[in-house]
Amino acid sequence: MSQFQSDILLVVPELFMLGMICVVLVVDLFLEASRRDLTYWLSLLTLAGTLVLTLALFGFGQGNRLGFGGQFVMDDMAILLKSSIYLIMMAVFVYSRPYLKDRELFRGEYYVLGLFGVLGMMIMVSAHNFLTIYLGLELLALSQYALVAFSRDSGMASEAAIKYFVLGAIASGMLLYGMSILYGLSGSLDLAEVSNYLATNTDKNLYMAFGLSFVVVGVAFKFGAVPFHMWVPDVYQGAPSSVTLYIGSAPKIAAFAMIMRLLVEGMGSLFADWHQMLVVLAALSMAIGNVIAIAQTNIKRMLAYSTISHVGFILLGILAGTPEGYSAAMFYAIVYAVMAAGAFGMIVVLSRRGFEPENIVDFKGLNDRSPWFAFIMLLLMFSMAGVPPTVGFYAKFSVIQAAVRVDMIWLAIYAVVLSVIGAFYYLRVVKLMYFDKSENEVGMAPVTDAGIVISANGLLMLILGLFPGGLMALCANAANW
Amino acid sequence: MLEWPVLSLLIWMPILGGCLVIVAGDKGDGARRIALAVSVLTFALSLVLFTEFDRTTHEMQFVEMAHWISTFNINYHLGVDGISVPLIILTTFTTILVVMAGWEVIKYRVSQYMASFLIMEGLMIGVFSALDSILFYIYFEAMLVPMFLIIGIWGGPNRVYATLKFFLYTFLGSVFMLVALVYMYSKSGSFGILDYHGLRLGMTEQVLIFLAFLAAFAIKVPMWPVHTWLPDAHVEAPTGGSVILAAILLKIGGYGFLRFSLPITPDASHSLDWLIILMSLVAVVYIGFVALVQQDMKKLIAYSSIAHMGFTTLGIFVVFSILDRTGGTSGAVMGMEGGIVQMISHGFISGALFLCVGVLYDRVHSRQIGDYGGVVNTMPVFASFFVLFALANSGLPGTSGFVGEFMVILSSFKANFWFAFLAATTLILGAAYSLWLVKRVVFGKVANENVEGLQDINRREFLVLGSLAAVVLLFGIWPAPLIDLMAASVENLVHHVTISKL
Numbered sequence: 001m002s003q004f005q006s007d008i009l010l011v012v013p014e015l016f017m018l019g020m021i022c023v024v025l026v027v028d029l030f031l032e033a034s035r036r037d038l039t040y041w042l043s044l045l046t047l048a049g050t051l052v053l054t055l056a057l058f059g060f061g062q063g064n065r066l067g068f069g070g071q072f073v074m075d076d077m078a079i080l081l082k083s084s085i086y087l088i089m090m091a092v093f094v095y096s097r098p099y100l101k102d103r104e105l106f107r108g109e110y111y112v113l114g115l116f117g118v119l120g121m122m123i124m125v126s127a128h129n130f131l132t133i134y135l136g137l138e139l140l141a142l143s144q145y146a147l148v149a150f151s152r153d154s155g156m157a158s159e160a161a162i163k164y165f166v167l168g169a170i171a172s173g174m175l176l177y178g179m180s181i182l183y184g185l186s187g188s189l190d191l192a193e194v195s196n197y198l199a200t201n202t203d204k205n206l207y208m209a210f211g212l213s214f215v216v217v218g219v220a221f222k223f224g225a226v227p228f229h230m231w232v233p234d235v236y237q238g239a240p241s242s243v244t245l246y247i248g249s250a251p252k253i254a255a256f257a258m259i260m261r262l263l264v265e266g267m268g269s270l271f272a273d274w275h276q277m278l279v280v281l282a283a284l285s286m287a288i289g290n291v292i293a294i295a296q297t298n299i300k301r302m303l304a305y306s307t308i309s310h311v312g313f314i315l316l317g318i319l320a321g322t323p324e325g326y327s328a329a330m331f332y333a334i335v336y337a338v339m340a341a342g343a344f345g346m347i348v349v350l351s352r353r354g355f356e357p358e359n360i361v362d363f364k365g366l367n368d369r370s371p372w373f374a375f376i377m378l379l380l381m382f383s384m385a386g387v388p389p390t391v392g393f394y395a396k397f398s399v400i401q402a403a404v405r406v407d408m409i410w411l412a413i414y415a416v417v418l419s420v421i422g423a424f425y426y427l428r429v430v431k432l433m434y435f436d437k438s439e440n441e442v443g444m445a446p447v448t449d450a451g452i453v454i455s456a457n458g459l460l461m462l463i464l465g466l467f468p469g470g471l472m473a474l475c476a477n478a479a480n481w
Numbered sequence: 482m483l484e485w486p487v488l489s490l491l492i493w494m495p496i497l498g499g500c501l502v503i504v505a506g507d508k509g510d511g512a513r514r515i516a517l518a519v520s521v522l523t524f525a526l527s528l529v530l531f532t533e534f535d536r537t538t539h540e541m542q543f544v545e546m547a548h549w550i551s552t553f554n555i556n557y558h559l560g561v562d563g564i565s566v567p568l569i570i571l572t573t574f575t576t577i578l579v580v581m582a583g584w585e586v587i588k589y590r591v592s593q594y595m596a597s598f599l600i601m602e603g604l605m606i607g608v609f610s611a612l613d614s615i616l617f618y619i620y621f622e623a624m625l626v627p628m629f630l631i632i633g634i635w636g637g638p639n640r641v642y643a644t645l646k647f648f649l650y651t652f653l654g655s656v657f658m659l660v661a662l663v664y665m666y667s668k669s670g671s672f673g674i675l676d677y678h679g680l681r682l683g684m685t686e687q688v689l690i691f692l693a694f695l696a697a698f699a700i701k702v703p704m705w706p707v708h709t710w711l712p713d714a715h716v717e718a719p720t721g722g723s724v725i726l727a728a729i730l731l732k733i734g735g736y737g738f739l740r741f742s743l744p745i746t747p748d749a750s751h752s753l754d755w756l757i758i759l760m761s762l763v764a765v766v767y768i769g770f771v772a773l774v775q776q777d778m779k780k781l782i783a784y785s786s787i788a789h790m791g792f793t794t795l796g797i798f799v800v801f802s803i804l805d806r807t808g809g810t811s812g813a814v815m816g817m818e819g820g821i822v823q824m825i826s827h828g829f830i831s832g833a834l835f836l837c838v839g840v841l842y843d844r845v846h847s848r849q850i851g852d853y854g855g856v857v858n859t860m861p862v863f864a865s866f867f868v869l870f871a872l873a874n875s876g877l878p879g880t881s882g883f884v885g886e887f888m889v890i891l892s893s894f895k896a897n898f899w900f901a902f903l904a905a906t907t908l909i910l911g912a913a914y915s916l917w918l919v920k921r922v923v924f925g926k927v928a929n930e931n932v933e934g935l936q937d938i939n940r941r942e943f944l945v946l947g948s949l950a951a952v953v954l955l956f957g958i959w960p961a962p963l964i965d966l967m968a969a970s971v972e973n974l975v976h977h978v979t980i981s982k983l
Binding site for chain 1: 615618626629630634648660663666
């Protein structure tokens with residue numbers, strides 16, 4: 001097999017995705033509005049096909065396969081993260097269909113842009129070169145900007161989109177600037193070569209740290225870590241809920257992959273520098289996210305601040321700088337994406353024509369209206385709060401374990417205390433659902449495919465909580481630096 | 482030794498039973514009947530532990546071991562010794578009473594109510610039988626979820642405040658324990674509790690770990706000054722919730738001291754025992770006075786619980802002073818046994834008292850002492866039970882309340898006269914608040930129309946209170962089976978704490 005063939009083989013899932021996006025785009029063009037469901041099914045099929053291709057072509061434990069002159073990598077982490085992204089995105093599409101239909105937003109663009117975003121995430125996960133990382137990131141970001149503005153008549157959505165775009169562009173600029181400094185120093189865009197250069201030329205540490213700090217800023221912005229978190233609440237609240245669901249779930253996994261590729265693979269020898277930066281980011285994110293979330297009345301905004309605090313926990317795992325820490329952070333990122341898909345999904349699934357549970361009080365008395373969905377939401381909330389036996393506990397447990405292992409006991413204690421503070425606002429949602437009586441008599445819709453999938457999503461919190469070993473082992477194998 | 486997994490059955494039968502109850506739904510008596518059947522079956526099964534238990538050894542029995550999370554070497558490791566068996570039987574026994582007590586009273590979402598208690602039962606048994614610290618922690622924390630719902634859904638007017646306070650308070654305490662457990666894992670590479678018992682730790686480490694455990698267990702017990710969640714939770718909880726809270730949840734704190742603090746950090750326990758003894762004596766004396774002035778019956782019993790649990794912690798931590806003074810272990814063993822007997826006995830008595838208050842509350846819908854008076858005239862049978870339990874609460878000889886208190890006071894004498902003196906004030910204070918409560922509620926002239934219209938207890942209530950009265954008297958007159966059960970384990974524990982880990 002020639003070099004070219006093996007290179008192409010490496011990107012078959014991406015090529016399949018790209019081809020299918022074009023098919024969806026063209027097919028959708030010729031569809032009548034009443035038959036738009038075909039676009040939806042095609043999109044799901046695309047994701048399922050990509051999942052099958054990824055798993056069939058690449059097995060776990062086959063080591064790092066580099067292609068295209070080191071620009072693209074397929075390793076265990078890539079397989080695991082990509083598979084999670086596909087599955088979460090399938091759930092996202094299923095949840096949002098009834099929502100989009102009710103709001104006259106059921107257009108092909110949602111799926112085309114969504115799939116382009118997935119392609120961007122796939123590239124981010126597998127990128128092994130500054131340029132590829134940037135390409136993947138921008139592909140995802142541009143799709144997201146457009147998705148946020150997707151509801152054209154909504155002033156809030158447009159405002160959110162503009163904020164997101166302007167701040168996102170600045171962050172991308174920062175990232176590029178940092179990359180260019182590192183390129184100027186090392187003369188290469190390839191992560192492996194940059195890494196080699198940094199390890200051997202320690203006399204240039206100051207310049208490197210300068211470049212590094214811009215990279216960290218860019219990455220922290222994309223991740224939504226404090227103090228680069230300003231866009232998160234506004235965008236989450238302003239975007240249509242189905243888009244918030246999109247932005248809040250799978251892209252976190254991609255952002256995690258980007259941090260791993262850039263900081264750990266590319267700049268592992270600058271660990272001492274970025275370790276300190278991440279400590280600050282993590283400590284601030286956990287504090288600000290958890291404390292400010294308490295004051296929120298809008299549930300999307302509350303979940304936005306909760307995202308910020310979870311990002312702090314993920315960073316806590318990364319900054320430990322050990323394989324254990326990386327695998328813990330990976331576990332956390334995947335679990336968080338699934339939880340977020342469930343929580344935002346619940347908002348979308350419970351929406352009806354003319355009614356949307358935007359505010360936390362809209363969850364009042366859910367136990368009387370639908371004990372089952374109340375229970376699913378209860379599982380999701382307790383999982384986010386990190387209460388056993390839900391999987392959220394193991395996520396927090398493993399990052400704290402990683403932090404204690406490297407003798408950062410005080411940071412671990414700080415993190416657990418803040419998680420107790422954070423538990424309050426998740427409990428408040430449970431309180432409203434179970435302890436309060438409903439004010440509006442919005443009936444529950446019959447069980448739909450979205451209802452079934454979100455039930456599975458919620459129950460997954462419990463099932464993974466009882467048997468977390470499998471996913472943990474996968475993460476531990478994937479984090480082999 | 483039995484071949485089949487008794488402990489797993491004990492844990493999972495009620496949990497799955499709870500799911501079944503939910504499926505049965507709120508219509509008709511289905512949920513209640515299934516709940517009762519499951520709780521009786523679980524109780525019957527737990528008696529197997531009592532009959533098959535080998536009393537000659539301190540080794541863990543009925544052990545089950547399976548790999549669970551290989552990445553962190555966490556195992557599904559269960560086993561019981563003489564300290565946990567009585568607590569498990571207490572749990573299964575109390576759950577039956579709670580299910581029966583909620584039979585007619587609970588009208589709203591009865592299936593969720595019964596299911597919460599059954600799931601709670603499984604989790605509590607899990608706490609008492611877990612030999613892996615993470616498994617323990619998971620049961621320990623998961624227990625908060627059903628309790629949170631029980632207080633919040635079926636509780637009194639101020640229930641939301643009470644249940645959030647309860648949840649966050651206990652959650653805060655236990656996360657420190659989690660960090661301590663993780664720290665010890667990084668030292669030993671295992672989460673096994675028995676491995677921790679043998680783990681060597683330096684003094685600073687021990688002190689910090691001890692304080693972390695203290696945060697978790699002192700809040701759970703609750704010890705003065707972190708007891709403030711308990712009166713709120715008790716007052717707002719439905720009767721069943723109060724009973725479980727007082728009878729079992731508080732014991733988990735005491736159990737934690739015995740299973741974690743003492744054997745894992747013996748040197749820190751030794752050097753900081755004055756702190757615990759101080760907190761215990763404050764609880765006994767000061768909280769006793771606080772109980773005296775309460776106007777709310779449930780609050781009074783709640784404060785009395787704190788004072789009685791002070792006895793437990795005193796009995797557990799007085800062992801070091803006794804060992805130092807006498808050099809022998811016999812006094813220390815008696816103190817610790819007294820503490821454990823006190824836990825079991827307090828489980829029966831406080832549960833019974835809360836059930837008595839529940840009986841009154843169901844009829845009059847008031848917990849204020851001032852709204853009652855002369856209940857004996859209209860409810861003579863109930864009054865005799867109430868008086869019996871109040872006397873047991875004040876430690877009357879012949880009731881189980883006497884045995885534990887007497888053992889603790891007696892062994893405290895071997896440690897320090899003043900410990901014993903202060904502890905003995907409970908005999909006066911306990912009698913004062915218990916008997917004064919009885920006097921104001923039960924005796925005297927019929928106070929008002931509500932009391933005049935009271936119906937005496939029905940057969941169901943008679944069965945509940947009667948069975949509790951029977952065990953209170955049984956263990957008061959003949960505590961030997963209980964003490965035999967725990968003797969070997971307690972002796973081993975006392976022996977273990979005498980060996981320094983430094």
